[in-house]
Amino acid sequence: MSDVFEGYERQYCELSTNLSRKCHSASTLSDAEEKKGKIAEIKSGIDEADVLIRKMDLEARSLQPSAKAVCLSKLREYKSDLNQLKKEFKRVSSTDTKQSSREDLMESGMADPHAVSADQRGRLAMSVERLDQSSDRIRESRRLMLETEEVGISIVQDLSQQRQTALHAHSKLHGVDDAIDKSKKVLTAMSRRMTRNKWIVTSVIVALILAIILIISYKLSH
Numbered sequence: 001m002s003d004v005f006e007g008y009e010r011q012y013c014e015l016s017t018n019l020s021r022k023c024h025s026a027s028t029l030s031d032a033e034e035k036k037g038k039i040a041e042i043k044s045g046i047d048e049a050d051v052l053i054r055k056m057d058l059e060a061r062s063l064q065p066s067a068k069a070v071c072l073s074k075l076r077e078y079k080s081d082l083n084q085l086k087k088e089f090k091r092v093s094s095t096d097t098k099q100s101s102r103e104d105l106m107e108s109g110m111a112d113p114h115a116v117s118a119d120q121r122g123r124l125a126m127s128v129e130r131l132d133q134s135s136d137r138i139r140e141s142r143r144l145m146l147e148t149e150e151v152g153i154s155i156v157q158d159l160s161q162q163r164q165t166a167l168h169a170h171s172k173l174h175g176v177d178d179a180i181d182k183s184k185k186v187l188t189a190m191s192r193r194m195t196r197n198k199w200i201v202t203s204v205i206v207a208l209i210l211a212i213i214l215i216i217s218y219k220l221s222h
Contacts (some may be wrong), residue, residue, distance in 0.1 A: 005059045005071050012052045012078055013130045016085065019045045020123055023088045039093045046089055049082050084123055 022042050029035040056078065060071035 002059055002063055002067065002071070005056055005063070008052050008056045008059065009074065009078075009130075012049060012056070015045055015049050015052065016078075016081055016123075016130075019049065019085050020088075023085070023092050026092045039089075042089050042092070046082070046086060049085070053079060053082060081123065081126070 019042060022038060022045070026035055026038040026042065029038060053075070056071070056075050060068055060075055063071060
């Protein structure tokens, strides 16, 4: 479900509930000026409801097929609800109350004068129920959002710890590399020293052998 659609839906349910109450209130007013002001408020509210319906329609048609079907189904209910509100507004704002009542009775097929009031209560109850459902969905979405945020923070913290561990390991490896380089240099120097000493010893031995040979040869000749 689109968050944008749910926002429009919540606004519409609140507005529909308000309009139902205002229509009921206006129908009981006897003061002409007060009733006129209330009717103006209702007219403005109905215009606002029309705008919200159009916005929900546009948003629903931009969604993926599965979400789109659900939203359009809800939208049909809201359009039907708005049409009922418009009929109620027309009845309340009519200057000829008797004529308006006859038209309402012809449309509804009922002659019970209490039917209109019952219809208002039913529509009001339906609007309040939809408003509660929207509030529940919003609370659930907010809960999921908070849970997702907590999981995201935990993942970021884990990644940060892993990064610190990797940096620490890299630092140790760098130290090991330095130690290996130093060891190589020491071994190379020792190898060179040993090679040089070997040549010195060999040279000494050769010199001694030559000296011995010369001494022996000298003694033999005398």
